[in-house]
Every structure is written in structure tokens, then in C-alpha cells.
Amino acid sequence: AMEGVQRGLRGLVSKKKRRFQEGGFDLDLTYVTPRIVAMGFPSTGAEAKYRNPLPDVKRFEAKYHAGHFRVYNLCSEREYPEGTFDQMARFAFDDHNPPPLTLLGPFCEDVQRWLDADAENVAAIHCKAGKG
Numbered sequence: 573a574m575e576g577v578q579r580g581l582r583g584l585v586s587k588k589k590r591r592f593q594e595g596g597f598d599l600d601l602t603y604v605t606p607r608i609v610a611m612g613f614p615s616t617g618a619e620a621k622y623r624n625p626l627p628d629v630k631r632f633e634a635k636y637h638a639g640h641f642r643v644y645n646l647c648s649e650r651e652y653p654e655g656t657f658d659q660m661a662r663f664a665f666d667d668h669n670p671p672p673l674t675l676l677g678p679f680c681e682d683v684q685r686w687l688d689a690d691a692e693n694v695a696a697i698h699c700k701a702g703k704g
Contacts, residue, residue: 597632599624601696607687609696613647614656626656633657633696640692644683646671647700659686667700 592601600612601624614630615623633641642659645651648666663679665671671679683695 592632595635597628599628599632601629601632607694608683609694611696611698613645613650613698613700614643614652626652630657637692637694640690641694641696642686644679644695644697646679646697649700 590602592599602610604610611629612624614626616626620626639658641657642661643657645660645662646665648664651662651664654660661682663671663675663682665675683697686693686695
């Protein structure tokens, strides 16, 4: 019953956005291209009940993109400990605001380097709520 409530809460938070609902997953996550993923913040604690639970995101990474998944945190308000993901980068700016122009170049260059390094590499990009 609790899983149904959590699934309902996540659906309400996602609103009309697509969710990844395959292979036992129910994540606020979508493939923008086959190698670029947009997703909501990987969360822990109470917030994981209505956002993407961090363990589920790590399980998704292991199942579909093991060794080829780089997480880009664009959220200035929140971060997670170093080493949470094998590959991660942070290009932070405030939620509900455009990124500073000085951030765009380095971010795009980092994503391009990651994607060019291996044809299987995937860039998973998120802000705070996954709406950006």
C-alpha cells in the first residue's frame, strides 16, 4: 500500500512530465536523446518518497549504463557527497533561473568530452525538480 502512495506522490510531483516506467523503475527521468538523460534530483530520506530515490537512480545506472553514466548536478541549492556516483560533475545555478552564460560553455564542453570519450557514455543531467 505504501508503494502505491509513493508512486502516486511521485506522479503528482512529476505532473505531465514523462516518467521512466520500465524494468521495475518509476523515475522522473526521460531520454532527451539516446545518450542524454534529463531527470529529477536523486534524493534520500523523506524527499525520496516523492522525488527520485537515490538508490533507484543508482540501480538504473547499474542496469542500463554501468560504467558509462555521468551525472551532472545543475542545482545550486543541493548537492550530494563526492563519490555518490562513479562519474559526476556540478555546474550549479539557482533553480527557476537561467544559467549564467559563463557556465554554459564549460558545461557543454564537459558533456561533449564525456560523450566523445566512449560511444556508450550517457550524460544524466538534473536540476532540483527535474523541470529545467
